[in-house]
Amino acid sequence: MQAKAKATKTSNLIPGATGDWEVVIGMEVHAQVASQSKLFSGSSTAFGAEPNSHVSLVDAAMPGMLPVINSECIAQAVRTGLGLKAAVNLRSVFDRKNYFYPDLPQGYQISQYKQPIVGEGEIEIDVDGEAMRVGIERLHLEQDAGKSIHDQHPDYSYVDLNRSGVALMEIVSKPDLRSSKQAQAYVTKLRTILRYLGTCDGDMEKGNLRADVNVSVRKPGDGLGTRCEIKNVNSIRFIGQAVEVEARRQIDILEDGGKIDQETRLFDPGKGETRSMRSKEEAHDYRYFPDPDLLPLEMTQQYVDDLKQHLPELPDEKRARFMKDYGLTAYDAGVLIAERERADFFEAVAKGRDGKTAANWVINELLGRLNKDGHDIGDSPLSAKQLGGLVDLIATNVISGKIAKDLFEILWTDGGDPAEIVDARGMKQVTDTGAIEKAIDEIIAANPDKVEQAKAKPSMLGWFVGQVMKSSGGKANPAAVNEILKKKLGIA
Amino acid sequence: MQVDEATVRRIARLARIKITDAEAKSLEGELSGILDWVKQLDEVDTANVEPMTRVVPIELKQRADKVTDGEIADQVTANAPMTEDHFFVVPKVVE
Amino acid sequence: MTDLTKLTLAEARDGLAKKTFSATDLTRAHLDAIEAANSALNAFVLPTPDHALAQAAESDRRIAKGEARPLEGLPLGHKDLFCTKGIRTTACSRILDDFKPPYESTVGQNLWDAGAVMLGKLNNDEFAMGSSNETSAFGPVISPWRRNGKDGNPSTDKLVPGGSSGGSSAAVSAGLCLAATATDTGGSIRQPAALTGTVGIKPTYGRCSRWGIVAFASSLDQAGPIAKTVRDAAMMLKVMASHDAKDTTSVDAPVPDYEAALTKGVKGLRVGVPKEYRVPGMSKEIEDLWQKGIDWLKAQGATIHEISLPHTKYALPAYYIVAPAECSSNLARYDGVRYGLRVPGKDVTDTYENTRAAGFGKEVRRRILIGTYVLSAGYYDAYYLKAQKVRTLIKRDFDLAWDKVDVVLTPTTPSPAFAFGEKSGDPIAMYLEDIFTVTVNMAGLPGISVPGGLSSEGTPLGLQLIAKPFDEETLFRAGQAIETAAGRFDAGAAWWTGAAGARSQQAGAKAGKSGGKS
Numbered sequence A: 001m002q003a004k005a006k007a008t009k010t011s012n013l014i015p016g017a018t019g020d021w022e023v024v025i026g027m028e029v030h031a032q033v034a035s036q037s038k039l040f041s042g043s044s045t046a047f048g049a050e051p052n053s054h055v056s057l058v059d060a061a062m063p064g065m066l067p068v069i070n071s072e073c074i075a076q077a078v079r080t081g082l083g084l085k086a087a088v089n090l091r092s093v094f095d096r097k098n099y100f101y102p103d104l105p106q107g108y109q110i111s112q113y114k115q116p117i118v119g120e121g122e123i124e125i126d127v128d129g130e131a132m133r134v135g136i137e138r139l140h141l142e143q144d145a146g147k148s149i150h151d152q153h154p155d156y157s158y159v160d161l162n163r164s165g166v167a168l169m170e171i172v173s174k175p176d177l178r179s180s181k182q183a184q185a186y187v188t189k190l191r192t193i194l195r196y197l198g199t200c201d202g203d204m205e206k207g208n209l210r211a212d213v214n215v216s217v218r219k220p221g222d223g224l225g226t227r228c229e230i231k232n233v234n235s236i237r238f239i240g241q242a243v244e245v246e247a248r249r250q251i252d253i254l255e256d257g258g259k260i261d262q263e264t265r266l267f268d269p270g271k272g273e274t275r276s277m278r279s280k281e282e283a284h285d286y287r288y289f290p291d292p293d294l295l296p297l298e299m300t301q302q303y304v305d306d307l308k309q310h311l312p313e314l315p316d317e318k319r320a321r322f323m324k325d326y327g328l329t330a331y332d333a334g335v336l337i338a339e340r341e342r343a344d345f346f347e348a349v350a351k352g353r354d355g356k357t358a359a360n361w362v363i364n365e366l367l368g369r370l371n372k373d374g375h376d377i378g379d380s381p382l383s384a385k386q387l388g389g390l391v392d393l394i395a396t397n398v399i400s401g402k403i404a405k406d407l408f409e410i411l412w413t414d415g416g417d418p419a420e421i422v423d424a425r426g427m428k429q430v431t432d433t434g435a436i437e438k439a440i441d442e443i444i445a446a447n448p449d450k451v452e453q454a455k456a457k458p459s460m461l462g463w464f465v466g467q468v469m470k471s472s473g474g475k476a477n478p479a480a481v482n483e484i485l486k487k488k489l490g491i492a
Numbered sequence B: 001m002q003v004d005e006a007t008v009r010r011i012a013r014l015a016r017i018k019i020t021d022a023e024a025k026s027l028e029g030e031l032s033g034i035l036d037w038v039k040q041l042d043e044v045d046t047a048n049v050e051p052m053t054r055v056v057p058i059e060l061k062q063r064a065d066k067v068t069d070g071e072i073a074d075q076v077t078a079n080a081p082m083t084e085d086h087f088f089v090v091p092k093v094v095e
Numbered sequence C: 001m002t003d004l005t006k007l008t009l010a011e012a013r014d015g016l017a018k019k020t021f022s023a024t025d026l027t028r029a030h031l032d033a034i035e036a037a038n039s040a041l042n043a044f045v046l047p048t049p050d051h052a053l054a055q056a057a058e059s060d061r062r063i064a065k066g067e068a069r070p071l072e073g074l075p076l077g078h079k080d081l082f083c084t085k086g087i088r089t090t091a092c093s094r095i096l097d098d099f100k101p102p103y104e105s106t107v108g109q110n111l112w113d114a115g116a117v118m119l120g121k122l123n124n125d126e127f128a129m130g131s132s133n134e135t136s137a138f139g140p141v142i143s144p145w146r147r148n149g150k151d152g153n154p155s156t157d158k159l160v161p162g163g164s165s166g167g168s169s170a171a172v173s174a175g176l177c178l179a180a181t182a183t184d185t186g187g188s189i190r191q192p193a194a195l196t197g198t199v200g201i202k203p204t205y206g207r208c209s210r211w212g213i214v215a216f217a218s219s220l221d222q223a224g225p226i227a228k229t230v231r232d233a234a235m236m237l238k239v240m241a242s243h244d245a246k247d248t249t250s251v252d253a254p255v256p257d258y259e260a261a262l263t264k265g266v267k268g269l270r271v272g273v274p275k276e277y278r279v280p281g282m283s284k285e286i287e288d289l290w291q292k293g294i295d296w297l298k299a300q301g302a303t304i305h306e307i308s309l310p311h312t313k314y315a316l317p318a319y320y321i322v323a324p325a326e327c328s329s330n331l332a333r334y335d336g337v338r339y340g341l342r343v344p345g346k347d348v349t350d351t352y353e354n355t356r357a358a359g360f361g362k363e364v365r366r367r368i369l370i371g372t373y374v375l376s377a378g379y380y381d382a383y384y385l386k387a388q389k390v391r392t393l394i395k396r397d398f399d400l401a402w403d404k405v406d407v408v409l410t411p412t413t414p415s416p417a418f419a420f421g422e423k424s425g426d427p428i429a430m431y432l433e434d435i436f437t438v439t440v441n442m443a444g445l446p447g448i449s450v451p452g453g454l455s456s457e458g459t460p461l462g463l464q465l466i467a468k469p470f471d472e473e474t475l476f477r478a479g480q481a482i483e484t485a486a487g488r489f490d491a492g493a494a495w496w497t498g499a500a501g502a503r504s505q506q507a508g509a510k511a512g513k514s515g516g517k518s
Helices: A070-083 A182-199 A236-255 A301-309 A315-326 A330-337 A340-350 A355-373 A384-395 A401-414 A417-425 A433-446 A448-456 A458-471 A478-489 B006-015 B019-045 B073-077 C009-017 C023-041 C050-065 C106-113 C166-173 C190-196 C232-240 C284-301 C312-335 C349-357 C363-374 C382-402 C429-434 C438-443 C473-485 C503-515
Strands: A012-017 A019-030 A095-098 A109-111 A120-126 A128-142 A146-148 A156-159 A168-172 A209-218 A228-233 A266-270 A272-274 B088-091 C045-047 C075-079 C117-122 C178-183 C201-202 C222-227 C272-273 C303-307 C407-411 C448-452 C460-467
Touching: A012 A236, A019 A182, A019 A236, A019 C284, A070 A128, A070 A168, A070 A182, A070 A301, A095 C312, A109 A128, A120 A182, A128 A182, A182 A209, A182 A236, A182 A315, A182 A340, A209 A236, A228 A236, A236 A266, A236 A272, A315 A330, A315 A340, A315 A355, A330 A340, A340 A355, A340 A433, A355 A384, A355 A401, A384 A401, A384 A417, A401 A417, A417 C201, A433 A448, A433 A458, A433 A478, A448 A458, A448 A478, A458 A478, A478 C166, B006 B019, B006 C363, B019 C312, B019 C363, B019 C382, B019 C429, B088 C349, C009 C023, C009 C050, C009 C232, C023 C045, C023 C050, C023 C075, C023 C117, C023 C166, C045 C166, C075 C106, C075 C166, C106 C117, C106 C178, C117 C166, C166 C178, C166 C190, C166 C222, C178 C201, C178 C232, C178 C272, C190 C201, C190 C460, C201 C232, C201 C473, C222 C232, C232 C448, C232 C473, C272 C284, C284 C303, C284 C407, C284 C448, C284 C460, C284 C473, C312 C363, C312 C382, C312 C429, C312 C438, C363 C382, C382 C438, C407 C473, C438 C460, C448 C473, C460 C473
Parallel strands: A228 A266, C075 C117, C075 C178, C272 C303, C272 C407
Antiparallel strands: A012 A019, A019 A168, A019 A209, A095 A109, A120 A128, A128 A168, A146 A156, A156 B088, A209 A228, A266 A272, C045 C117, C178 C222, C201 C222, C201 C448, C407 C460, C448 C460
16 A cells, blocks of 8 residues: 555544544455456346346356356456546456355455456546546456355354355555545445446445455554454445544544554444454465466457546536536536436437526436435336426426426326326416416505505515416416516516 | 474464374374475476466367356255355354 | 276277277276275275266267267366365365265366266365375375385385375386376376386476365465376376366467377487576486486487576575465465364364364364465565565576477485475475476476386386477377387286285275275
């Protein structure tokens, strides 16, 4: 790890009894490669199968079995490297990482040690409106292990090798992160990029994306402190909590005059603390050496360039384009690009329409409602076509903004075509100024005292607008109502 | 002695092979003897030599991403000393 | 009827074609020979008579229909390092226990698809580690050869058949099978062949598939045949070799018709004689044999050239770093979880430690520990990396030699067969057995051992030929030339069916069924 000499934001410092502390965080993210079959065997990677049914003789490490590499996994790793603006190493080597565990049938994991497939890169993240760059150290391919179940029996563990041999990308960041929020933003952004690329589905609940969080603390300006690794944190929320809890733990020890033991820890969300993973022996000696069953992987520049040409538009590019082409704010664009499906939905709505209006409806109405009802954009009850139709009706003044909200509700619960519904239910906006004038005159006539007050207090206009809207069943065009009322009330 | 008893025990632990005290003692001599003998490689100047990374001058062959294997849980567990419902059963792992 | 067990593979192929005898006759003759011999020689760890007779019957059906495949009906022995579907495979180790693979090795499948018959699984040094077949969990293999005794009778000293493929070499030279499969990592085909007067070829690394063969050292292991003649070896290799998509270290190149190479002769062939193979303390009879080989080839039109392979002496120590390193990792899967022996312990770690201590023999444990050590933190550069660099230099020595010569001639072993226990005291003394053969594995080249003569004790001596990658044809050409000049060497009368014939036949019958496990 290089100690990066960064100016530390004062707001990220953690106050302690002996002064302020800086927390230094590096992340190792394990992302399951999106592929049909495993990295070195032809068994399925699909989730949730019967025990040991997605296991071949190779996965079970039978005598005489040999690995054969999956070409799509290589492509996915390269795509990811390109998405992280990283150097792709045309020559890389697979090494064996040797250790014993029941869910590691070969007694070694095929991984990459000194010559990984992808080198240094970076990700841009946004925390509280501030952009920062987080360095990527490397990305390599490796096999996942199987699963051991320890709580079914007091004396025995049960081993299922379905996951054993599934391809993982281990993405190692540089220790550039300085707060729990930055750590969360980093993983969130990384996940978005992977989902955009289609190289990992980022499903943290299924364990397809897991983070090992390395945390150390120091007084600003000092060298790096001893770090502890918190393994297998599987939600963004827990990442934030784990960082804070661990930083606090280390600070307390150091302030008491103790020293930090370098160790592996687990985050216990229930107790809100990290605890040491007691391992029986000293530090692991993995005895890495190049796997003699696999030749070095050599790719051509042409191969990498071809993959680069066919990469989908990445989140940062899309956000910049949304800001430019649709005139959106960085914030709004950021919300829309957080998921590729969301961005695609927005663009379908915005096509041929005003971008800002489309953004407003997607962000403030649709996303809010989806979240409340527990949907995601993939199973939205409202289609982009329907929402677009609604936006059209507003743009052509057929309905008012307020009526549009009612229409939204109807589309949400009952579905249908927006224009037809507006027709059928008589939701059209009243723009006929004659009718509006008539309604206004009636209200002015009925409320002379309020008319007097309005002269002194122009904010009374709102009350009058409300009354007119009420009397018109909400259909009067609010702009026209405002204008005419101002004239009649004599307000500027 | 290139390899002392403590090292022998450490290596045996890494290799997950239980050794008796007597074995540890005799392995000290045997392993040291072999390691002393192979040390003659130091005589060879390998300053600008690449380690052999491939024996045959061919490229790493790849396979297409298709499901062509698995669904053989019976075969995979048939030789196991202890199984239950196609799980491999092992004595408890002490974390 | 002629003793069918005295035929060569090629003669048997002819005999079947001419319908002089049937495949069933052939197989029965060999099964009988195995029964008679196995308690004395212990070459087979698992005879499979029912399986063999069923295969032979199928062969007879095909021969009758005129649909004979290349090795139709020919009975073979199969080293117990090759996984056989539904048939116990142990690598001659306790740790595999009663393992019955649900799959067949590619090399094995090639042979059965060609119509060959499997008589049973052959003994070997445990996990292919050894040069005398003294480390097998099933007990040692005794060579059918005996030294000349003092009073004109053969000495009763039990001689080693070489290793690790000792079961293969003993079985072929004792007439228990027409040919056998074997594997070679540091000399385990060629050295046993040399010690038993048989022909053994280790093809180029990548010529045969390693899929389904219990792995010892992945960058060195190769399958190959042990047979009675050079022609027989050519017949076997033609079928054993293939590209295998399941083994990405196997080469995608057509397999030549090796038999056709046999008649090509050696006129104009440039034969290299490496001066570094003349090692200090080399016995005169080995030197004499080597000179005889040179003379034979010269007489048949080859030219002889002295060459230098300067890094020769470093091949053996480099091998004893690389091979143990790879094996320490390859043998990590033997943990008692998914197959084989499990010796329970108080938790899983204890179980691993108990199982592997009980399941692995002394030599295997020693090599695993060496391998673990040379890969461990702080030692990798000094040992493993260094050895792999030396390997590059060893290969380079040969690459430079191929500019000047087409084939290299050396003795196969530094001495003839020794008796049991003569070398098992000091591991290094045993390792030196491979001093001439190991360079070939380290460079990934093909090598053959052809019987060249007898020692003063009346035991076989072999000559080794080494060729360029994938040039096995040159090995067969030159090997045939030597065989033509040297003749064939027979182990002599089957002493195990001598005076104590009846008794040993009965004992043989029992041992045959139980696989002779000791």
